Amino acid sequence: MTAERAAELLRGARHGLALTGAGVSAESGIPTFRGEGGVWTRYDPVKVASIEAFLADPAEYWRVSKERGRVALAARPNPGHLALASLEQGGHLVAVVTQNTDGLHRDAGTRRLIELHGSGRTVECLTCGRTEPRADVQARLDVEMPPRCKHCGGAILKPTVVLFGEQMPAAATREAFELAAKTDVMLVVGTSLVVYPAAEVPLLALRSGARMIVVNAEATPFDALAEVVIHGRSGEVLPEIVRLIDG
Ligand code: OAD
16 A cells, blocks of 8 residues: 555656665665664774874775675675666656665666765776776785875875765755755665764655655654655565556
8 A cells, every 4th residue: 555655656747856864775785874783783984984094094994995895796786776777767756865885776877976975986086186997906906905196106095985074065956955855755774863963854755745755664763754654674665656656
């Protein structure tokens, strides 16, 4: 019944917007941050993923990042990513705002993708600002730790992702908030909704009168605010919603 209601809301959406988090990539084999097996159950985020920690010991950051990068670069979109791309293609979503840095929404075909926490597909030099593909850097991590810029003579490279203590990219943040203020149906998928300002996106949508659908493996702090809550795997629930819309 709830999937039917979600399909009905999205079918009628004029400015549908999705916000996604790590849960949408879990079925592609990328571990989430919180909950069972989560990255932050093994590592302290302040120690490994803050800008202070990075600058103090970039090699330590890269040692942790190496494993996650290997998994993320090998990952492929799952049926949840594909369903979101198909919702955009069908006009039921205008964009996907994501906290993920894995690029899988783009691989799945999402055209308007707003990456609030940056992209893990590139790295940048902290001195000259030039970027390189992460895949190229990943290939040399076994012999070069931390990796250094090839262009400017050896400054440290950092993935183009937002670390704790850094600002979110200004243009992406503005675009996400503008879309949230305009959306009529807010679809939230695979996020614990505990990290701000990303979690402001659905709050702003609600304040602007949007109706909200939450698809997540477990309860979130926003469930009580949603019209439809589906506790399940996005790779199963989202394709079902698409089938119901198309059917
Ligand atoms: P979390 O790991 O906090 O939350 C992932 C959510 O996905 C959890 O609530 C899970 O229950 C749910 N989940 C797991 N598997 C799922 C599945 N197959 N289908 C649907 N839901 C599933 O990840 P985020 O909310 O994305 O930030 O975390 C937000 C930010 O915190 C990340 O972007 C990252 C992290 O620290 C930075 O690195 C700046």
